Amino acid sequence: MKGTHHNTSRPPDNQFTDYDTPDEYVRANRETLIEVIKHGSTDWVRALALAAFVEYGGEPDREQLRREIERMNRLEDSE
DSSP: OTTOOOOOSSOOSSGGGGOSSHHHHHHHTHHHHHHHHHHOSSHHHHHHHHHHHHHHSOHHHHHHHHHHHHHHHHHHHHO
């Protein structure tokens, strides 16, 4: 496209560039990720949040997440 210049040397300005590592992002957005896992609109969205949480959330967060998953499974079984 003539006259269009795209700067590919840096990522776009958005909330994700405020963090140097995925670990930092997960730590800073822990509660939001938990809410997405609990109430996400699709399985895909919940799976992505769960994957980020498991990979970068640290051990204490994983234990809480395990409890939340078990609670969700119990709720689904009771429906």
